[in-house]
Amino acid sequence: MAEERTLNRTAPTSDGIAEVAFGAGMTADIAEQPEVYARLADEQSGAIAAVAAEIARERPRFVVYTARGTSDHAALYAAYLTEIRLGIPASLASPSAITVFGARPDLSGALVVGVSQSGGSPDIAEVLRVGKESGARTLAVTNNAASPLASVADRHIDVSAGHERAVAATKTYTAELLALLMLIEGVRAGDGVLPEEERRAVAELPELARVVLEDDAAIRAAHRYRFADRVVTTGRGYAYPTAREAALKLMETSYLPALAFSGADLLHGPLAMTDPDVPVLAVVGNGPGGQAMRDVLGRLGERRADVVVIGPSDVMGSALRVASPAVDERYAPLLDILPLQRLALELALIRGENPDAPRGLRKVTQTM
Known part of the structure; x- marks a missing residue:
């Protein structure tokens, strides 16, 4: 019985009046991920393809990803994809080298990608700003097109995850993964358009995600x-x-x-x-x-x-x-x-x- 009482606990909302069940927000966020996959692939495929085609034409010498927290794990995934699928060296930046120690690395010829759900952390935006000053092209991948990170970048990809209720990121993380996958596979294709095999795989993700969540x-x-x-x-x-x-x-x-x-x-x-x-x-x-x-x-x-x-x-x-x-x-x-x-x-x-x-x-x- 103690376990049942724990699972049914409630917490006051910000107005201090209504109560919601513990975990209701995270539960809803997790459940929405199949829908997020479908929406991202449908609504953002054209925009992602356009960015991918531009990157393919520019042929960056290397790619530097910068992120914090959950987004740092999405960036690490993208770094693996970049080296394995594109054969381009990739790394994860240390933002403090720039923001705390004042380093100004030579990023000319690089693509610097900032990954952030909110796009609101100033250190990630600063890495992109410094990258642009040294001749890099920059890209922001966020869930907020009006964010400071999106504003400082040359290009922006919206992961279209929608409002996330819980503090712990779930659907915004997986939306970042999918957006980065579509981007890198689009660069590999050259014209930004996913090959038929990749389109089929992306199209199957919503149903596969539903099965996993069941x-x-x-x-x-x-x-x-x-x-x-x-x-x-x-x-x-x-x-x-x-x-x-x-x-x-x-x-x-x-x-x-x-x-x-x-x-x-x-x-x-x-x-x-x-x-x-x-x-x-x-x-x-x-x-x-x-x-x-x-x-x-x-x-x-x-x-x-x-x-x-x-x-x-x-x-x-x-x-x-x-x-x-x-x-x-x-x-x-x-x-x-x-x-x-x-x-x-x-x-x-x-x-x-x-x-x-x-x-x-x-x-x-x-x-x-």
Whole structure:
């Protein structure tokens, strides 16, 4: 009965009068993601294609992404895509090098991409401004076309996620992923237009997302780990940003210490802390990155770690599998994160927290 009381807790709204159920906003945001995929692919495909065609003509020597928080994980995903699909070197900028230490790197010939849901953090805008001064072309990817970041950039892509109710980002994150995927595949095509194979894959995402969100394996995992003191998340390649985003969601909604490592880095020391009392959430895809995780999973097995696999295939020795569709690994991050968002939501509710309004956090965080 204590669990039922926790799940039905309510919190006052900003006017102090009406009450809403804990997690109602995050629940609604998560559920809207199939619709967001469909809307973004339909309404923004032309604008994204136009930007992609311009970038293809300019042929940047390298691409620098700059972001914070959840958007930093979307930028990391884009960096993998840029190097793997375009063969162009990509990196993630350290905004403090510019805003705190006054560095002025030579970014001539580069494309500098600022990724931010709100577009309101001044340090991200400053990186783009400094990039423009040194001869870079700049692009903003946001959920707010009227934001300072969109204003300072040469070009802007609107991810069209709509209003996000909860402080913890969910649908804006996955909308960023899809927008960046469409952009980079459009650049690869040369004229910005996605090839037929890519269009079909994008068109299938809304239905695949609905199927993933209907599965309750993440709910079972939340009940299994409600008393966990810490958790490790891991993945390789395209799955690594998913592991990092999952860790962030767990920390900001349940206040559960979560450490994210690439599968390779996990073996370089952190493996020693894993044991049967430390849950490991392993994102294991259907491709080279997933195959590279097999050795990692074997070593975790030697440590008798409690492993939950998020992916399309069963893995020997795992305690639980959260199923996801067998898609090309570059599309998997748009689907694998969905059950992990539900895990974070459910775990927060079970632990008596309000994931819509984590303590000490605001929707727009401004840093320099």
